[in-house]
Amino acid sequence: MTTRGFLLGKFLPPHTGHVFMCNMAAAMCDELTVLVCSLDSDPIEGSLRYQWMKQLLPHVRVIHHTKNVPQTPEEHPDFWAIWQRICKEAHPEHLDYVFGSEPYVVELAKVLDARPKLIDPERLAFPTSARIILRDPAGNWDMIPDAVRPYFQRRVVLAGAESTGKSTLAAELASALNTRFVPEYGRIFDAYRTEDWQSSSFTEIELGHRAMRQAIAPSAGPILIEDTDELVTRVWQSALTGTMPARARPSDLADLYLLLPTDLPWQDDGTRYQQADKFREAFQQSMKHELIEAGVAWRAISGTGPARLRNAMEAIEQAFAQGTDDEARKTASR
Template sequence: MTRGFLLGKFMPPHAGHVLMCEAAAAQVSELTILVCWLPDDPIPGPLRLQWMRELFPNARVIGHDAVVPQTPEAHPDFWAIWRGIVKAAHPEPIDRVFASEAYGERLAAEVGAVFHPVDPGRLGMPVSGEAVRADPWRHWDLLPAPVKPYFARTICLHGPESTGKSTLAAALARHYATLFVPEYGRTWCDWHGSDCRMEDLLAIARTHDAMTRSMLRWCNRRLFLDTDPLMTAVWAEMMLGRRDPWFDSWDATADLYLLLDIDAAWVDDGTRLFGDPAARARFMGLCREVLERRGVRWAMISGPPESRLEQAIAIIDGQGK
C-alpha cells in the first residue's frame, strides 16, 4: 500500500488544485488531503472543507483550524509544529507528499516521504487562489462546479403577472450567454391547474429554489431567475390572504431583483387571474413591499416592453460584479 499526503488552504479550490489532487490520487492507494484555515480567512474554512470533500469523495479529507504559524519565518519551531499537525492528521507512515510549491520538498523530508511535485510554476494550470479571489469571473472556466455558486450572481425578475418577466429572463440569459431558471409556478399550474392551495405554493417555491441551487453550478457567472419564493409568497397573499411561515424563513434571496412595472398592458392568456386594475395595483404593491421588507437590492423596470431589455442590461452592467 502506498499512502499520499497533501495540504493547502484551497481558497478556493480551482483547476490547479484538482490537477494536483487527481495526479496524486493516481499515484497512491490512499490519499489524505488536509484543508487548513484561519478564523479571518476571506472564504470560510468549513465551506472549503465541504467543497474538497465533494470534489474528492474517495480521499480522506480533513480540516485543520488551529491558529499556527504560516511561514518558517513566523516561528523558530515552524517545521516541528507542522510535523505534529501532519502526524495528527495522518498517523500512518506517508510515502509521498504532493505539492506544486517548494515547501513540499521540506515537508516530505520532515515526515520521511518522497516529494512528488505537480505542475510547479503553474505552467499547466495558470491559476492561483489569490488570482481567483481578486477576479473570480476572469477565471470562471477554471473553477470546479461546487465552487461556482459561491461566486455566481443571481438576478431575479419580480413583479405581477403579465409584466414580461418570462420574456425578459430569456432575453437576458441570451444576452449574457448564460442560463435562466424558468417560472416553476407556470409549470405546476399547467399540470395541476391554477386553483392553488398553500401546499401547492410551497411545492412551487421549494422546487424553484432547488432548481436554482442546481443551475448555479452550470451558469456562466450570472443566473437569471424568472421569479423566486419571494414572488410565490406574494401569490400566496393574493390568492389565499396569507403566507406560510416557510416563506419568511427562506433566506436564499437573489443578489439583485428587477421589479417590472404594471404600466405594460395586461394580456389574458387563459391562466392569469388578476387583470382588474385595482387587483393589479394591489399585486404590484405587495411585490414592492416584500422587497422592501426583506431589504434586498432592487431596481424598477418600466415603460414599453421593447425598452425593458435595454433598461435591465444598463442596470445589471451598472451594478458591476
C-alpha cells in the same frame, strides 16, 4: 505494497488547478489523503471549503484541520515540528509521497520521511491561483469548479405581476450575459396541481424553485437570472389566498431584483389569474412593499422590446459595478 500520498492546502477557494493537482497525485499513489487547512480569519469559511473538496474528490480521503497554527517558518521557531505533528495526526500511517506545487513540499516531505513530488510548480496546465480567483471571480470563471461557482454567483430575480414579460426578459438576459436562467417553478406546479391553493402549495413551490436553482447554478455564468423566486412567491400567496405567509423570509435572497411594470398588455396563456388592471396593480404595490421590507436591492425596469432588455442590462451593470447593494437600495424607484 500500498503506496500512500499526502497533500495539504488552504484551497481558498478550490480552483481547477487544485483539482488537477489532486487528481494527478491520486493517480501516482494507491491512497491519497488531502488535508484542508483553515484559520478563523479566512475570508471563506473552512467548513465550506472542506465540503467542496469532498465533493470534488469523492475518490480521495479528505480531512479538515481547523486549529490556528503558524503559516510560515518566520512565525514560529518550531514551525516544521508543528506541521510534522499536524500531518502525522491526520495520517498516522507511513507516508511514501508528499505532493504539492509549492517549494515547501520538499522540506515537509523531509520531516515526514517521505519523497517530495512537485506537480506543475509553474502552473502551466492551469495558469491561475486562489488569489487571482478571489480578486476577480467573474473574469476567471472557467477556472472555478462547478461546485464552487454558486458561492461567487450574483443572482438577479425578475419580479412583477402576470403578463409583465418576466419569462421573455429572463431568456433574453441569459442569452445576453452568456448564462442560464431559472424558470418559474410556480407555473409548472400550477399546471399540474389537483387541489385548491393553500399555504402548503406555496411552500412546495418555494422548495421546488430552490431545488431548480441549485441544479442550474453550477452550469451558469457569473450572473444567474431567475424568473421569480421565494420572495416573489410570498406575494403570490398573498394575492391568491388573501394572507401573507407566516413563515420567515428566506435568508439567502438575491443580489438584485428587477421589478417589471404593468405597461405591457395582459395576455392569457392558460395560467393567468389577474386580468383586471386593478388586480395587477395591487400585486405590483404588494411586491414593492415586500422588496422594501426585505431590504433588498431592486430597480424598476421600464420600456418594451429592445429598450427593456437594454434598461435591464444597464441596471445590472450599475448595481454590480458598485460592489455593494447599498446604493442600489437608495436609488431604487419607489
